[in-house]
Amino acid sequence: MRKFFGTSVVAISAAAMLALAGCGSGRDGDSDSGGEAAKGFAANxxxxxxxxxKTSENWVLAGDLFSNGLKEAGFQADVQYAGASTTVADQQAQITAMTTKGAKVIVIGATDAAQLSTQVAAAHAAGAKVIAYDRxxxxxxxxxxxxxxxxxxxxxxxxxxxxxGMKAKKPNGPYNIELFSGSPDDNNAGVFFDGAMSVLxxxxxxxxxxxxxxxxxVKQTAIQGWKAEGAQARMDQLLTSTYGSKELDGVLSPNDTLARAILTSVKGAGKPTPVVTGQDSEVESVKSIVxxxxxxxxxxxxxxxxxxxxNMVKALQAGDKPQVNDTKSYxxxxxxxxxxxxxxxAVTKANAAEAxxxxxxLAPLTK
Amino acid sequence: MSRLKDLQKNLFGGTTSNARQFGMIFTLVAIVVLFQILTDGLTLRSDNLIALFQQNSYILILAIGMLMVIVAGHIDLSVGSVAAFAGILVAKSMTEWDLPWPAAIVFGLAIGAAIGAWQGFWVAYIGVPAFIVTLAGMLLFRGGNQFIGNAQSIPVPEGFREIGSGFLPEFGPNTGYNNATLLLGLAAALAVVWREIQARKTRRAMDADPAPMWISVLRMAIMVGVIAFAALRFASGRVGTSFPISGIILLVLVIAYSFYTRNTAGGRHIYAVGGNSRAAELSGVKLKRVNFFVMMNMSVLAALAGMIFVARSAASGPQDGNGWELDAIAAVFIGGAAVAGGIGTISGSIVGGLVMAVLNNGLQLMGVGTDRVQIIKGLVLLLAVAIDVYNKSQGRFSIIGSLMRPFRREDSAPPASPPDAEREPAKAAVSG
Structure with a gap:
């Protein structure tokens, strides 16, 4: 038994020493986060x-633009997309990995804007600047x-x-319009609607x-999930209930998908085409505008x-404060x-080619 | 050669199941070393290790429950949805009904128990296959999550976030390390040594051959070395970070469930039911009760996993839990469980889960996109199980093992293992 203890103690302390030696000394990364921020960081x-x-063309395009743009500016770019099924967890892990790799700036197009605060805090604590992109x-x-x-x-x-648009078609009012707004769970939908109502x-x-x-x-005008069939059904019902004899002059639609659904409904009812707004420059809508x-x-x-x-990343690299134009609303x-x-x-038939x-x-469609 | 046999037989146990586990540990170490080299030392840096545990603790917790479900011969596809459903209710309970967060955690576990009782009832007492019951549950509770949350993200208060993103506290003198983590490591090392001594005593008392002395010492040295290394790594992260709370919850669960499945009658009944349910029932095992328990237990753990994820994400969202069931099932099968039930261990599943986690993490550190990561993970799952099936049909224990045999010397150090991988040969997992 004594021999057992003897050899154990030797072996175990040897193993522990080995582990200690492999570890180097003490904690890292707690001293260099303060003063460095003001001076910028290395250009590469x-x-x-x-x-x-990668569910929408727009994000794929943005990713390619980031890869090329950052490389052209002399940085090393690490552009990552979340997986198709486990989006939030993937994005959390990717942001953490970028922090570990020592990224100086992390640009995030959030999958779920409310579920990233832990990772953003860790990135910030490690000395990285965090920019929220689009969301x-x-x-x-x-x-x-x-x-x-x-x-x-x-x-x-x-x-x-x-x-x-309505004035151009018919110089004098009153004009009959209908209002549509986006999905009630999308924060942006309310902002679009409020913006439009500030004018209307x-x-x-x-x-x-x-x-x-x-x-x-908003409760009446909202289309759940930005669904085209929802907009079409609501328009059908409005045409039947309200526009039996009246003329419909215009429809406020928050985006292109809904705009086309509304036009389909109006066409189906055999009414003259009203002025319909949109957003996003979708291919089908650009064709429709032309x-x-x-x-x-x-x-x-x-x-x-x-x-x-x-440009923001470049400014941060040089140690300058990036240009901002709104320090109050968000x-x-x-x-x-x-x-x-x-x-x-805003794009209409008149300025489509230029825009x-x-x-x-889209350019060939406008020719 | 006899020493080598001793080593093979005694270091991590001698049965095929344990030898398989040995192979998995070997694979895990190989992957860690590989990525350590490929990522220029990032993989084993403290901040990455801490992040690795935080990111994967909820999947590993699911793997514990899933192992028991799969050993009993069932499957649970609803864990992700159950986690999301419990998560959104817990988040709502705190933000809208002002429940204090400790009460909310109890509430969440109660939801898990209620859902588990519902699913267990259909599986055990009505006899609907678990695949169907949990497929229904997957739809049911996913829908429930969207219905209650209205597809929105609901933030949770600071105190609650600790279980997902908190760390052991800082106290005591400034040693350059996190003292709490060092103490935890010391306790783990002492436990390992104490267990080894106890095991030798038991075997001697039972007049069984104790493992050769040098094997015991070697085993302890490896374990203590690994623990010391891990403790120092976790303790030397950025100030304010240390061993994560979610990791502690995981460790406690692993130890408790390992003990339960290995050393108690109730735990062995699960293996008996999975191995041959008719024989088990005729031997007096209460079949329905065992089936009810494993399904219910799974949902409770799923609710816990959901809460940890919500805490780490600081909010409960409509995407929570998507695809978790597949990660948990993959971990269990990579860890050596049999598809037909009756075979598998908790520690094996944890190692399987860690293989996936390190793979994921390493590839992400190398900047490999999620599309390619998914392809690689799919291939690893298929290969791991294929090798297992092939070897069983060949009567060999491991391709890696047989490849390595000619190169092994008596003095070659065997690969290290995580703290929970040690086991006693006499009580190794076998089918009932």
Whole structure:
């Protein structure tokens, strides 16, 4: 028994020493996070970009633009997409891996904007700057910047285009319109609607514009899940109930998918085409605008959004404060985030060729 | 050669199931070393190890329950949905009904128990196959999650987040390490030594051959070495980080369930039912009760896993739990469980889960996209089980083992193992 203990003690202490030696000394990374931020970082540093699953063309395009743009600017780019089924967990793991690899800036297009605060805090603590891309990350004081298109402005442009379009067709009112809004669980849907109403409300109050069905509340106008069939069904029902003898002059639609569904419904009922707004510059809608059916859409050029984000990264690298143009409106629940808002562009038949000139997919459609 | 046989037989147990586990541990170590080299030392850095445990603790907790379900000859496809359903209710209970967070955790476990009782009832007492019951449950509780949460994310309060993203506290003198983690490591090392001594005593008292002395010492040295290494790594993370709370919950569960499945009558009954349910029933095992218990237990663990994920994510969202059942099932099968039931161990499943976790983490550190990671994980799952099936039909224990045999010397150090992998040969897992 004594021999047993003797050899054990020797062997075990040897193993422990070995482990100790392999570990080096003490804790790391607690001293260098403070002063360095002001000075910027090396020009060939790693920049992480975590994007949602590859389910929409737009994200794939953004990923390619980030890879190429960051490389051109001299950075090492690590662009990752979340998997198709386990999106949130994947994105959490990817952000953590980027932090471990020592990324200096992490750009996040969140899959679920409320479920990343732990990872954002860890990245921040490790000295990385975090930029929320397109979707504001909620409930974290550790988010540094937010870059996105101005969604309130999108609504305003839609409202204005609706008024302009109706005036061009029929110089004098009153005009009969109907209102549609996006999915109630999408934060942006409310912002679009509020933006549009900020333009339409004064006209409605004056009586020059009439919502003939009387359905003006978001609860009544919302289309669950942005579903085309939902919009078509609601339009069918409005045409039957309200527009038996009245003429429908315009429809406020928050995006292109719903706009086309509304036009399908109107066509089916054999009514003249009203002025219909849209958003997103979808291929089918651009065709429809050129053909004179849908009146307008919004162009939110991903190229510009990515370019602006990379400009932010460059500014951070040089140790400057990135340019922001809104330090008041975007409260994520923990703090007001410094934001750079890009202006969206309203596109009608008149300016389509010009607006899509730099877009290889849409430009041929406008010729 | 006789020493080598001793080593093979005694180090991690001598039965095929344990030898298989030996192979898995070997694979795990190989993968860790591989990625350690490929990622330039990032894999074993403290912050990465800490993140690895935090990210995967909920899957490993699911794997514990799933192992018991699979050993009993069933399957549970509903764990992800149950986790999401419990998660959203717990989040709501805290934000909308102002339940304090400890009460909310109890509430969450109660939801899990209620769901488990529902599924266990159909499986055990009505006799609907678990595959169908849990497929229904998968739809039912996913729908329930969307219905209650209205497809929105609900944030949870700070205190609750600790179970998913918290760490052992900092206290005591400044040693350059996290003292709590060091103490935990010391306790684990002492436990290992004490267990080894007890095991030798038991075997001597039973007049059985104790393992040769040098094997015992070698085994202890490896275990203590691994524990010391891990403890120091976890203790040397950035100040404020250390061994994660979710890791502690996992460790406690692994130890408790390993003891239950290995050393208690109730636990052995699960193996008996999975091995041959008719024979087990005729031998006096209460078949229905065992089936009811494993299904119910799974849902309780699923609810716990869901809460840990919600705590780590700081919010409960509509995507929670998607695909978790597949990760848990993969961990169990990679860890050596038999598809037909009756064979498998908790520690094997944990090792299987860690193989997947390290693979995932290493590939992510190398910047491999999720599309390719999924392809690689799919192939690993298929290969691991294929090798197992092939070897069983050939009567050999491991291809890796047989490949390595000519190269092994008596003095070659065998691969290290995680703390829970040690077992007593006499009580090794075999079918009932």
């Amino acid at each position: 540093s790693l920049i992480g970009v975590a994007l949602p699953a 504001l990350i909620k409930n974290t004081p550790d988010l540094d910047y937010y870059v996105a298109f101005d969604n309130f402005k999108v609504g305003q442009l839609q409202g204005q285009a609706l008024l302009d 409300k004064p006209e409605i109050d004056k009586g020059t514009v009439v919502v003939a069905s009387g359905q003006k509340e 053909a004179g059916e849908q009146y307008m859409t919004i162009n939110k050029d991903t190229r510009n959004l990515v370019k602006e984000t990379i 409260n994520n629940g923990s703090k007001v985030v410094d934001t750079y808002l890009l202006p969206p562009v 899509y000139a730099s877009d290889p997919k």
